[in-house]
Amino acid sequence: MSYTLLTAEQLSKRVPYCTRHIRDYLKDRIFIEGYHYVRTPGGRRIFFVWERIESDLMNSFTKGGSIPMTSGGYFNG
Structure with missing residues (x-):
């Protein structure tokens, strides 16, 4: 399966968050x-996996679900 990899700038055009908020908070x-993002070798560049982000966002809106957090909890919006 192929994935659409986006920079924080490209992702900010698809979701209602600014680039800085994506990089610093999300x-x-x-x-x-x-899962939601990958780093290039050396860790300098970050690419976000659009299909996985979109899927989690849609699940949270349609099913009242949550977005999983790295700490093990869930974000309920």
Whole structure:
């Protein structure tokens, strides 16, 4: 399966959050590394996996579900 990889700038055009909020808050608290985003070798660049983010966002809206957090809890919006 192929995935659409987006930079924080590209992701900010698809979701209602600014680039800085994605990089500073969502990346560390909401998104899970290896699932919602990946790092390039060396860890300098981060790419977000659009299909997984979109799926979790849609599930949270349609089913009243939550987005999993790295700490093991869930974000209920």
